[in-house]
Amino acid sequence: MSTIRVTVWNEFVHERTNPEVARIYPDGIHEVLARALRQQEGFEVRTATLGEPDHGLTDEVLRQTDVLTWWGHAAHADVRDDVVARVHARVLEGMGLIVLHSGHWSKLFKRILGTSCALCWREAGERERVWVVDPGHPIAAGIDRCIEIEQSEMYGEPFGIPTPDDIVFLSWFQGGEVFRGGCTWRRGSGRIFYFSPGHETYPIYHHPQIQRVIANGVRWAVPQGRPYDTPRKTPIEEAREPIVFRAPSVHDSRGNLAH
Ligand code: ZN
Numbered sequence: 306m307s308t309i310r311v312t313v314w315n316e317f318v319h320e321r322t323n324p325e326v327a328r329i330y331p332d333g334i335h336e337v338l339a340r341a342l343r344q345q346e347g348f349e350v351r352t353a354t355l356g357e358p359d360h361g362l363t364d365e366v367l368r369q370t371d372v373l374t375w376w377g378h379a380a381h382a383d384v385r386d387d388v389v390a391r392v393h394a395r396v397l398e399g400m401g402l403i404v405l406h407s408g409h410w411s412k413l414f415k416r417i418l419g420t421s422c423a424l425c426w427r428e429a430g431e432r433e434r435v436w437v438v439d440p441g442h443p444i445a446a447g448i449d450r451c452i453e454i455e456q457s458e459m460y461g462e463p464f465g466i467p468t469p470d471d472i473v474f475l476s477w478f479q480g481g482e483v484f485r486g487g488c489t490w491r492r493g494s495g496r497i498f499y500f501s502p503g504h505e506t507y508p509i510y511h512h513p514q515i516q517r518v519i520a521n522g523v524r525w526a527v528p529q530g531r532p533y534d535t536p537r538k539t540p541i542e543e544a545r546e547p548i549v550f551r552a553p554s555v556h557d558s559r560g561n562l563a564h
Contacts, residue, residue: 310349311523312370313339314362316377316384317354319505326505334376334503334510341516342523355380360388367391372401372523375408378505382412389413397493397533401526403519406503409464414499417492421465424484426458428504431479433457435486435502442473444487444498444521452514458504460484466499474518476501487518489525494532498522 315335319326330337335352342350353361355377367373373392377384389412396402396417404414415422435452437445452474461482467490474487486501500518503509510516541548 308347308349309345309523309527310369310371311339311342311351311374312362312366312372313342313350313352313374314360314376315352315354316380317356318379323505329506329508330510334505337510338374338376338516338519341510342520345520345523348520348523355383360384362388362392364391367395367400370395370400371528372403372526374403374405374519374523375411375413376405376503377411378407381410384412386412389416393417396495396497399494399528399530399532401523401528402495402497403522403526404497404499405519406501409460409499409501417497418467418490420467423465424463425461425482427461427480428458428506429480430456430507431459433459433479433502434477436475436477437473438475439471439473442471443525444471444473444489444518446521447517448514448521452502452512452518454502454507454509454512454515456507457502457509458507460486460501473498474500494528494530496526496529498526 313335315333317333320330320333335354339350339352342348353366392413393416408414409422409424433454437448437450439445459478459480459482461484464485469488469490471489472485476484476486484501488499490497500522502515
């Protein structure tokens with residue numbers, strides 16, 4: 306099996322400013338995610354954070370990334386637009402993207418999906434059950450009927466996303482709401498998976514089944530095929546068999562507009 310090169314991106318703000326978050330994620334959310342992914346056979350994992358030059362997402366890093374995971378919350382506005390454009394272009398070329406939790410509100414996710422990506426939320430430490438609604442989907446592999454999360458932040462519908470290609474998980478919350486918390490899309494040649502559990506004041510990324518879903522998502526999002534061609538006029542010499550032009554035409558025999 307060939308190596309899957311993963312870059313785990315985190316804004317890394319709450320962990321350094323909020324003692325409660327620092328207690329749960331002393332080295333940052335990215336390190337917990339990276340540690341879990343490094344347990345997977347064939348995964349080569351690096352991390353990148355907002356504070357690094359180019360947010361750690363240089364052309365070179367992105368070229369060497371098969372799948373990027375994205376966690377952000379407090380500093381969406383600080384992510385540079387040119388870096389967002391660069392990541393977006395790589396997704397269209399085929400790089401996989403896993404957007405986690407509050408990443409739903411990132412510039413990147415909103416730009417790629419083109420809709421509001423808004424939702425409703427409540428922070429009450431309530432129970433969440435993440436139901437598998439597509440048990441045959443590779444992202445649900447190894448997950449039983451649902452994942453129980455004892456304390457979670459509620460994310461509720463309506464979720465302002467384009468209709469997903471697949472809904473893999475549907476979350477239920479103690480307060481009664483439901484949420485399409487595990488969805489996929491394809492944009493260009495890239496595969497995108499959004500997975501909602503993961504609020505920073507709960508130890509959700511330490512949960513083995515949550516880690517399993519994210520690893521499954523990475524495997525699923527690995528680049529497939531090749532990027533789309535840039536627009537070009539196809540020369541007549543490339544025709545697979547001779548084409549007989551029917552005159553009169555507004556085009557000459559080379560396909561150019563006749564004078
Ligand atoms: Zn949150």
